[in-house]
Amino acid sequence: MAFETSFTLTDLETGKVYPFRRTFVASSEERRAARKNRRRKITKLCEAIDKVQRNLGLRTLTTPEAVKDRMKGLLATAKLEDAFDWSVEGQGRAMRLQFTKNEAALRRLQQLDGVYTLVTNLGPEYTNEQFLERYKRQYLSERRFADLKGPLQVRPVFWKRTGASLRWPLCSTPPSCSTAPGAGGQEEPDGDGYHPDGPLHPQAAQAARRLMLAFEFYAVQRRQLAGDVEYLVPRPTPLQQQIFETLGIDRPLHFLDTSSPEPQ
Template structure:
């Protein structure tokens, strides 16, 4: 008797055939008729592998023997060696744009996906390896600003667009590790318009969307958008001067608060004004956008708690320093001042910390300190506030509706969460940036690819 795991392979195969993934790949990447497998068949198996065994991308042939790949896909597991899989990745790499657009358009038509609202976000994938010889036609593995803050590692970036209805991924693109997120919005927008075959969708993104060049392109293309304003563009004085009592309460309850009593649920309130966005040159047009000012009691509580923890930790360190002032380790005013600087920076209390270094009659240094309560009160006044910018008119969406549509941005973050985590990858798949781009498309975005040239696969414990 031969036993194999079936799992969701029949469902995966059914969806892949409805999308005609193998046919689309074979149409773009034909192969000789004498070949045992087409590139499309190999890619289908790789996609099924990612859906059924999401942690390792190594020894796919062994996985196929354990699972019912031969029974469902009609493919002998012995044919799924690393070299054969790598050749398929090499073949599809030059055609990733066509593959993404064609498969995405097929999914929209086949399953009736509503693409009137699209949520867009980018993530980074850190890699181990040198990657000194890279193909310039494909995204480069470079140092950048990784989301996991591993600045010691090179990275590649990926962008993902999901539908507002159900968070279904419909578009994916790979970018250079050093590419700025702000500069990628327009290209993604144009590709989405072409794939969805419509001009009137709503693009929801993060604050990286808000630049003069991006907004100009979106307005020229008549694409509606919603994005949070970068914190640096809204002075704290604006939030401090707002009347919270006059803000309108939004009829919205987060999923996490559904089972809580009414007095413990997060409450959202909105106000509205306008925001002007100017370019660097005098000739650049000045854009006037709607600005939805949002207050969240949950955000306010979180900011208050975080500030209280910072102050408590800073106070603990300052008290230790105060007791040790004039002693063995802090015997001079210069050493005390240096330590104060470290404490203030590490706990982020530079703006409210006030210190005085004293010298007694014997020349012994001392320390007096306190937190400026006026500064802390000013910070508390802006807790919970943030701003959304949009070109939607009041007739198209009220301030409350703008917030509700933006709250769907968590959908794309959930899709990234589905695929994040260390991924053990066979080195042959990531020997070149060409294969990295193809692997990212066939396996969906991953937070970290633990492999690379001259590196051994590493599995998560």
């Protein structure tokens, strides 16, 4: 379920006005996740407060101020500051901590469970359904960045300024990988799927990271002799050849050189 409004932002320097769309989305899946997470936080919080109750007047909880600081820290960590009413009375071992749920505050929190806001500059030709679909597919590109930090192990090239790095595969690898999440439009399966050294089942989805594993040691040598450049292309393994055939690739390295020798 979604509800849309619109607003504009004005560039103070140029005076140009930019239109935006704001969509409020109510997701039942997000609601279930938020409420499950809150129940977990409340359970953990109550356990921590029980521990505070048992240690009133001992160690670091010898004063009301210390107990109040501990309670504020626990509630802030759980982000439930307004969801509970509590008070500290007495001194030393005679201190008493009163702690109860604020049911009205908890109900107000539940009203916002699963509700989030998306802002876009996409035009009215995109429906709310199309906008949401594009948003929910962002994980595909984010997964490609995880590949760069993981199996690809791309080494950064640093500029003069520390922290700024140049990774040209960042521009090419993620888009190319995200266009091949599966063969024939199939989604990537859960689990390990197939191993690069094992058989490729015709019905198995070919995840981009597994394709990269299959070609991890497929290296092309470039050699220059008397002004001529030639490439030594290794013979593909049966699995690599099967992948080429499945994807309809007759000449995988034709972009290198039309005069490349036959595989050795």
